[in-house]
Amino acid sequence: MFALILDDAVLNNMLMAEAIRGLPDCEPRAFVEPRDALAFVQDHAADISIAISDYDMPGMNGIAFIRAARCVPGFEHVPIVMVTSMDQRPLRREALESGATDFLAKPFEAFEVRARVSNLVALNRARLEQSDRAAWLAREVSAATATIQAREREIVTLLMKAAEHRDTETGNHVARVAGYVALIAEGLGLSSADVSQLSLASTMHDVGKISVPDAILLKPGPLTFDERAEMELHAERGRRILEGSSSLMVQLAAEIAATHHERWDGKGYPLGLSGEDIPLCGRIVAVADVFDALISERPYKKAWTQAEALSHLQAQAGHHFDPRCVTVFCRAMNKTKADGDPAARSAA
The missing domain is CATH 3.40.50.2300 (Response regulator)
Incomplete structure (x- = not known):
């Protein structure tokens, strides 16, 4: 010196x-x-x-x-x-x-x-x-945080592997939903860290379906009243599977699992919440989940076109969906249409 x-x-x-x-x-x-x-x-x-x-x-x-x-x-x-x-x-x-x-x-x-x-x-x-x-302490904290995040991602991967044993479409569906969730969250102005956390947590929104019998989960036709009631239990069961974790990301995933089938007008399940009483994470995933379900071919339905699915979201804004989430999602989809499939932007 x-x-x-x-x-x-x-x-x-x-x-x-x-x-x-x-x-x-x-x-x-x-x-x-x-x-x-x-x-x-x-x-x-x-x-x-x-x-x-x-x-x-x-x-x-x-x-x-x-x-x-x-x-x-x-x-x-x-x-x-x-x-x-x-x-x-x-x-x-x-x-x-x-x-x-x-x-x-x-x-x-x-x-x-x-x-x-x-x-x-x-x-x-x-x-x-x-x-x-x-x-040095900052580097140690950063390394510890990276380790925790890696373990959380590992948890997600293992849970999704378990779900894929029940339904081969699950893995593709959750990856696409995660990409749509990121689009909505960014459009709402969430921070990049919150966008990443929410996108990753959303991949566990249907984890409760591992408890649904194959005869119902894979049924090619409409469900009966009792079958529908059994299917709807997956939201609460997903919350129970995920609740109690010390991980903030898994806690967020539990909230998503429990609320992504609530409706803006209060006619959803399992709690019948309405409007902004529904957590924002649940409102965001509801839009992404339904959109992907509509444009995907299922045993009981043919795939809708993207234009048809977006029109449905707009028609249901203020009824099924949070109007603001629908607005930013439609705007983002129209903006990114020329760039390829925006669902490729997943939490990973």
Whole structure:
């Protein structure tokens, strides 16, 4: 580490360099031209432990040098000592306001220079160590968060594999729904982190269907009243499967599982919630889920066209669906139509 010394008098530079020679992290680098010293700061900001500057110099005085040096990235907190006369109190005030850390009086004593420089360098070293530790902690937190997120994704994958054993279409359906959910969430102005979390959580919206008998789940024709009642239990069962987790993402998935069949007009299930009493996540997934179901071929129906499905959503806005979710989804679908299938944008 370097100790930058700036004085237009070569002799003063030599005396200052001799005074600090041998101090840790204080290899002297002396300059007589402020602009040369500033160029050194710009090239070696991270390698300078302290700067010592005279005030009265031609072209650029010490205060102007300090102001310019403080603007160099990485040099904002490096100690800067200004060498002044004891009777220059107004100058000292201006120097402090410009970014000076401490002062040395002219003529300076070598023992005082060593003591002050040593203390300031030690304080700066402690600051750097604290900064390094903070950066290390941030990296550790980031790594731990990534591990947690990877485990959550693993949970999702395992649950979806279990569901796919019941219905081979499930995996494709949840991936498409996740992409549509992301479109709606982005259109509503959710943060990128919330969009990602919601998109991933939505893949578990139908996990409760693993409890539905094959005779009902795969039935090629309309369901009877009793069969429909059994099918509708999947929302509550999905909530029960997912509830109690310490994971915020799984908690969100439980809420989605329980509410994605609620209707804006209160005629949905299992709780008959209406309007904004339905959690936003459930309202978003309701639109994405129904849209994908409509445009997909099922044992009991042919696939609708995208235009037909969008028209149905718009007709049911304010009845089945949250009008705002329908509006942003239709706008996003029309905007991305030329770019290919937007459902490819999944949580993964």
